[in-house]
Amino acid sequence: MSNIAVLAGDGIGPEVMIEAKKVLNTIAKKFKIDINTQDYDVGGAAIDLHGNALPEETMKGCQQADAILFGSVGGPKWANLPPTQQPERCALLGLRGHFDLFCNMRPATLQPALSSLSTLRNDISEKGFDVLVIRELTGDIYFGEPKGRKGEGDEETGFDSMFYSRREVKRIAHLAFQAAQKRNNKVTSVDKANVLATSQLWRQVVEEVAVEYPEVSFEHLYVDNAAMQLVRDPNQFDVMLCPNLFGDILSDICAMITGSMGLLPSASLNSDGFGMYEPAGGSAPDIAGKGIANPIAQILSAALMLRYSLNQDEAAQSIEDAVTSALDNGVLTADLLPSNQRQNAKTTSEVGDYICQII
Amino acid sequence: MSNIAVLAGDGIGPEVMIEAKKVLNTIAKKFKIDINTQDYDVGGAAIDLHGNALPEETMKGCQQADAILFGSVGGPKWANLPPTQQPERCALLGLRGHFDLFCNMRPATLQPALSSLSTLRNDISEKGFDVLVIRELTGDIYFGEPKGRKGEGDEETGFDSMFYSRREVKRIAHLAFQAAQKRNNKVTSVDKANVLATSQLWRQVVEEVAVEYPEVSFEHLYVDNAAMQLVRDPNQFDVMLCPNLFGDILSDICAMITGSMGLLPSASLNSDGFGMYEPAGGSAPDIAGKGIANPIAQILSAALMLRYSLNQDEAAQSIEDAVTSALDNGVLTADLLPSNQRQNAKTTSEVGDYICQII
Ligand SMILES: CC(C)[C@H](C(=O)O)[C@@H](O)C(=O)O
Ligand SMILES: CC(C)[C@H](C(=O)O)[C@@H](O)C(=O)O
Numbered sequence: 001m002s003n004i005a006v007l008a009g010d011g012i013g014p015e016v017m018i019e020a021k022k023v024l025n026t027i028a029k030k031f032k033i034d035i036n037t038q039d040y041d042v043g044g045a046a047i048d049l050h051g052n053a054l055p056e057e058t059m060k061g062c063q064q065a066d067a068i069l070f071g072s073v074g075g076p077k078w079a080n081l082p083p084t085q086q087p088e089r090c091a092l093l094g095l096r097g098h099f100d101l102f103c104n105m106r107p108a109t110l111q112p113a114l115s116s117l118s119t120l121r122n123d124i125s126e127k128g129f130d131v132l133v134i135r136e137l138t139g140d141i142y143f144g145e146p147k148g149r150k151g152e153g154d155e156e157t158g159f160d161s162m163f164y165s166r167r168e169v170k171r172i173a174h175l176a177f178q179a180a181q182k183r184n185n186k187v188t189s190v191d192k193a194n195v196l197a198t199s200q201l202w203r204q205v206v207e208e209v210a211v212e213y214p215e216v217s218f219e220h221l222y223v224d225n226a227a228m229q230l231v232r233d234p235n236q237f238d239v240m241l242c243p244n245l246f247g248d249i250l251s252d253i254c255a256m257i258t259g260s261m262g263l264l265p266s267a268s269l270n271s272d273g274f275g276m277y278e279p280a281g282g283s284a285p286d287i288a289g290k291g292i293a294n295p296i297a298q299i300l301s302a303a304l305m306l307r308y309s310l311n312q313d314e315a316a317q318s319i320e321d322a323v324t325s326a327l328d329n330g331v332l333t334a335d336l337l338p339s340n341q342r343q344n345a346k347t348t349s350e351v352g353d354y355i356c357q358i359i
Numbered sequence: 360m361s362n363i364a365v366l367a368g369d370g371i372g373p374e375v376m377i378e379a380k381k382v383l384n385t386i387a388k389k390f391k392i393d394i395n396t397q398d399y400d401v402g403g404a405a406i407d408l409h410g411n412a413l414p415e416e417t418m419k420g421c422q423q424a425d426a427i428l429f430g431s432v433g434g435p436k437w438a439n440l441p442p443t444q445q446p447e448r449c450a451l452l453g454l455r456g457h458f459d460l461f462c463n464m465r466p467a468t469l470q471p472a473l474s475s476l477s478t479l480r481n482d483i484s485e486k487g488f489d490v491l492v493i494r495e496l497t498g499d500i501y502f503g504e505p506k507g508r509k510g511e512g513d514e515e516t517g518f519d520s521m522f523y524s525r526r527e528v529k530r531i532a533h534l535a536f537q538a539a540q541k542r543n544n545k546v547t548s549v550d551k552a553n554v555l556a557t558s559q560l561w562r563q564v565v566e567e568v569a570v571e572y573p574e575v576s577f578e579h580l581y582v583d584n585a586a587m588q589l590v591r592d593p594n595q596f597d598v599m600l601c602p603n604l605f606g607d608i609l610s611d612i613c614a615m616i617t618g619s620m621g622l623l624p625s626a627s628l629n630s631d632g633f634g635m636y637e638p639a640g641g642s643a644p645d646i647a648g649k650g651i652a653n654p655i656a657q658i659l660s661a662a663l664m665l666r667y668s669l670n671q672d673e674a675a676q677s678i679e680d681a682v683t684s685a686l687d688n689g690v691l692t693a694d695l696l697p698s699n700q701r702q703n704a705k706t707t708s709e710v711g712d713y714i715c716q717i718i
Contacts, residue, residue, distance in 0.1 A: 089553045119480050119590050141500075141521060147556045154526040158560030161520055162500060167513040192604075194448045197506045201517030224607050228615040231478050231590050245551075248583045249608060256587040 001034040002310050005065035007058065009043040010087065011283025012293035013071025019295035019352030020069065020302045023319060026356040027306070031315045038065070043073025043087035043283075053078075053090035062095065067309035069302060070095075070278035075285040096137050101268035101276055102168070103175050104137040104247065105304075108254035108264060108280075110234075111327070117259030117336065120231065129234040131254050132183065134176040135247025137268055139168045140198075142244050162198045164243065169205040171271070176241035177213040186217045186238035190226045190246050202243060226250060230257065255280045262294030262335045263327075265301035267308055275309045277301040291347045294333040296323055299355060322358035326351060360393040361669050364424035366417065368402040369446065370642025371652035372430025378654035378711030379428065379661045382678060385715040386665070390674045397424070402432025402446035402642075412437075412449035421454065426668035428661060429454075429637035434644040455496050460627035460635055461527070462534050463496040463606065464663075467613035467623060467639075469593075470686070476618030476695065479590065488593040490613050491538060494606025495531040496627055498523050499557075501603050521557045523602065528564040530630065535600035536572040545576045545597035549585045549605050561602060585609060589616065614639045621653030621694045622686075624660035626667055634668045636660040650706045653692040655682055658714060681717035685710060 004024075008017040021037060028035045040058040047053050053073065062068050073087040083089060095101065109130045110118055118125035144161035151157050173189075180187045189206045191199035203220055210218045221229065223246045229236065230253050242250055255261045264280035279297030287293055300323060307316035326332075331354045334345035346354070363383075367376040380396060387394045399417040406412050412432065421427050432446040442448060454460065468489045469477055477484035503520035510516050532548075539546045548565045550558035562579055569577045580588065582605045588595065589612050601609055614620045623639035638656030646652055659682060666675035685691075690713045693704035705713070 083553055083559060086553060093554075119483060121478050121480055121484070124478060125480070142554055144518075149556060149560060151524070154524065154529070156525045156560065157522055158555075158557040159503075159520065159522045160555045160557050161518065163516055163518045165510070165513065166515045170513070192607075194442055194445060195452075195501055196517075196519045197508060198517040198519050200442060201508060201515065224611040227586065227608050228611045231612060231615050248551075249586050252583040252587045253590060253612075256590050 001036055002067075003065045004035060004037045004305070005062045005068045006037045006039045007042040007068060008039065008071040009073040009091070009283065010045055010075050011072055011285045011288040013043070013073070013283055015289070015291065015348055016279070016293050016295040016298040017069070017071045019348060020298040022352050022356055023299050023359065024302050026359050027315045027319060030318070030359060031312065033310070033312055033315060037069075042070070042091050044075050044078040047078055047085075047087065053085065053087040054094040059098065062099070067274065067305045068095065068276040069305055070276050071298065072279060072281065072283040074283050093142065095276055096268060097143060099274060099276070100138055100270045102136060102138040102271075103172060103269045104135040104266065105179070105269070106133040106135065106251040106254065106264070106266045106280060107131070108133065108251070108258050110258045113327070114260055114336065116338070118257055119259055120234070120257050124233060127235045129237070131234055131237045131240060132179060133240045133242060133247055133251040133254055134172065134179060135242045135251055136168065136172040136244050138244075139164050140244030162196065164198050164202055166201065166205050169202050170209060173206045173209040173241060176239050177209060177216050180216045180239040181213065184238040185215060187241055188226070188237055188239070189218070189220050189241045190223050190250060191220065191243065192223050192246070193220070194222060198243070206241065223250070227253060230254060251280075260336055261297070262333065263296050263300070265297050265304050267301070267304045269308060273309055275305065277305040291349065292334055292345070293348050294335050295348050295352050296326070299323060299352070318359055319355070322355045325358050326354050360395055361426070362424045363394060363396045363664070364421045364427045365396045365398045366401040366427060367398065367430040368432040368450070368642065369404055369434050370431055370644045370647040372402070372432070372642055374648070374650065374707055375638070375652050375654040375657040376428070376430045378707060379657040381711050381715055382658050382718065383661050385718050386674045386678060389677070389718060390671065392669070392671055392674060396428075401429070401450050403434050403437040406437055406444070406446065412444065412446040413453040418457065421458070426633065426664045427454065427635040428664055429635050430657065431638060431640065431642040433642050452501065454635055455627060456502060458633060458635070459497055459629045461495060461497040462531060462628045463494040463625065464538070464628070465492040465494065465610040465613065465623070465625045465639060466490070467492065467610070467617050469617045472686070473619055473695065475697070477616055478618055479593070479616050483592060486594045488596070490593055490596045490599060491542065492599045492601060492606055492610040492613055493531065493535040493538060494601045494610055495527065495603050497603075498527045499603030521555065523557050523561055525560065525564050528561050529568060532565045532568040532600060535598050536568060536575050539575045539598040540572065543597040544574060546600055547585070547596055547598070548577070548579050548600045549582050549609065550579065550602065551582050551605070552579070553581060557602070565600065582609070586612060589613060610639070619695055620656070621692065622655050622659070624656050624663050626660070626663045628667060632668055634664065636664040650708065651693055651704070652707050653694050654707050654711050655685070658682060658711070677718055678714070681714045684717050685713050
């Protein structure tokens with residue numbers, strides 16, 4: 001029996017989560033997997049009900065589960081709370097920190113058939129691309145201490161600390177090289193070693209790890225150059241290995257240049273295979289409640305969960321194949337259609353139903 | 360008499376600098392300005408001659424000058440030196456730090472006529488854009504102490520410190536709002552206030568400064584979102600106000616999406632009007648010495664120098680008009696031409712000569 005903590009959250013979270021649960025039910029029957037899902041409050045919804053974006057009951061539920069399926073959190077209603085109480089930061093950093101989810105995987109694929117959605121020039125996007133950003137998620141300037149404010153008047157200072165230990169860099173680097181072995185055998189490590197001491201350690205450790213994977217080709221790029229190369233020729237990349245802060249920026253660029261953020265899942269794992277799975281996009285409050293949100297990123301997040309935390313490779317593949325078939329057969333929500341074809345758009349639940357039917 | 364320290368540097372630096380000096384001579388005659396230029400070694404060239412990318416004589420020359428006209432530094436020959444000795448870091452950070460060049464201005468303009476060069480999708484690029492990145496250049500994690508390495512074995516740690524004081528944020532924020540007043544009256548301030556205490560101070564101070572400019576519209580964006588928006592719709596931006604590290608990344612994205620980095624100058628100023636002026640692109644060792652590099656970014660850097668450090672607005676405008684006329688009349692180096700029209704490309708010196716002639 002696998003226990004899944006379902007944290008749907010805010011905005012479009014609940015409505016796309018319904019579809020992901022439908023798909024999980026269908027898959028469970030087909031592959032005879034015993035999956036038990038339990039819902040918990042998170043984000044703005046949890047602030048409204050419990051005064052806290054990550055209530056204790058939710059934490060307990062996650063601790064008892066084998067994986068977390070996460071929707072999305074945040075919205076204008078909670079945007080003016082102090083930073084530490086805001087849904088995004090409180091829920092995401094809280095869960096990442098507590099469960100030591102140090103390995104964030106954000107695949108960004110541009111299928112040639114959807115290349116017209118990309119925001120890049122046609123001759124660049126028509127080649128398609130398939131980038132996997134592997135972002136370290138529990139270190140760097142996110143969690144480094146000291147962090148705060150001191151002094152007064154004009155000399156008042158805000159400060160943060162960036163840190164990486166050799167151990168932290170090693171464990172994420174190994175995962176990046178292992179991922180590359182299953183893909184296109186190339187790792188691009190991103191840093192700012194011409195300025196940061198943290199990056200100099202990062203670069204040195206990644207080089208040492210690279211020696212253990214002689215068949216994987218390997219390069220370093222400064223983060224400013226990496227950002228430029230992504231908008232010039234993303235097709236040159238396979239796995240991009242990034243420290244937390246640079247990974248935040250670069251993975252969002254990758255998502256945007258696919259032009260189809262509604263298709264992108266992500267996984268955040270710890271070293272026991274426990275993980276949290278969530279769509280790359282946000283809570284999209286502007287389209288919430290209309291039944292038009294794209295459920296595919298949430299459904300593919302469930303597939304990643306089956307693969308990485310539940311060890312159900314075949315079931316994961318079956319979901320991914322069904323999604324491909326929905327895309328190939330034009331079963332698309334509005335976000336995937338050019339504006340003059342939106343009258344053919346399917347609703348959130350139509351897409352979910354179609355995928356279940358194919359499975 | 361205005362004294363200019365000319366630091367041509369490496370790669371294409373020397374050859375594009377020849378054209379900028381030609382233009383300065385022509386302008387000096389036309390506007391009867393007394394300009395005295397003096398060359399100094401910098402970068403890899405200086406390492407080869409003096410063992411140091413920023414020799415004392417060069418520093419002294421800059422101290423005696425009214426402005427620095429900088430080419431570009433770096434190349435494969437010096438890429439394997441320890442980070443602190445590398446030409447880019449040593450020369451650029453050395454000069455920025457010594458002269459307190461806290462205000463970096465990087466304009467990125469996509470002229471509709473050159474929109475096909477942009478790496479963005481046609482319907483995005485054809486609107487053109489005109490973004491001015493104002494990047495704080497002497498604070499943040501670049502210069503913050505402590506910075507280094509400690510510990511041993513797997514617990515060895517690399518660390519850096521991010522800092523901003525209220526005073527530092529205030530002075531750069533005022534310059535951003537003043538720049539916006541002369542442009543399109545919009546400032547977008549970039550930070551990561553959902554994670555960084557430094558950014559929370561940044562955000563608060565920028566808001567206080569914004570109150571003094573009620574006619575300038577104003578927004579905050581998280582850096583990850585700002586990067587996405589730049590590759591989705593750069594036309595929405597006017598002035599982007601950035602801390603040092605985020606500005607490094609975003610200004611390079613802006614440059615790349617113009618598709619014509621060879622046209623982009625930059626200025627780095629201190630509070631006395633002293634400044635360093637340099638092209639946005641790098642030393643491009645692959646095309647150096649062939650006489651095909653685009654001299655326009657260097658020439659426009661000289662124009663910015665006339666405007667900001669020498670108070671010669673009319674002379675600056677005259678150079679800028681001559682450049683526009685070169686572009687309008689198709690007097691273009693190869694980088695500005697589609698690959699099937701490169702046989703019509705002009706050489707570096709032909710472009711420089713044309714601009715002098717128009718002036
Ligand atoms: C909400 C924020 C703290 C978070 C981050 O910066 O990691 C988000 O941008 C993300 O990428 O998941
Ligand atoms: C060379 C490097 C130190 C520098 C920086 O990061 O500021 C460069 O990338 C720049 O943007 O001028």
